[in-house]
Amino acid sequence: MAGIDITxxxxxxxxxxxxxxxxxxxxxxxxxxxxxxxDGDKLNFSRSGVDGAIALLPGNLRVTAKLGFLLSAMQGPIEAEIRRVLAEKF
Structure with a gap:
């Protein structure tokens, strides 16, 4: 299973x-x-093929996600979109 881990x-x-x-x-x-x-300061999210969380830490956000087989092939574009949205919002 492919994973995403962005701080x-x-x-x-x-x-x-x-x-x-x-x-x-x-x-x-x-x-x-x-x-x-x-769940406290952590937002958990899921859908078919993805399980993850966004943790609010002092001065940082940490996005983690496990991608299922089909979405693992798209890990690069998914990670790039997450980084783009984080830069836009934060």
Whole structure:
């Protein structure tokens, strides 16, 4: 199983960072039929072929995901899109 592990710095206060992560998750949910929910400061998300989380850390976000067989072939473009969205929002 292919994996994604991205750490992205941010300087937002915790509540604004949480709101931004929520907005990203909502967009992913609408676009890719992804389910998500908060567990403390970690937003877990999943859909067929993907299980992952976005952890809010002091000064950083950490995005981790396990990609199933079909999506593992698209790991590069998926990772690039995640980095683009993080740079845009944070």
């Amino acid at each position: 992205h710095p941010h300087s937002l206060p915790p509540e604004k960072a949480r709101s931004a992560v929520e907005a990203v998750a909502k967009k992913l949910s609408e676009r890719f039929d992804m389910k998500y929910g908060w």
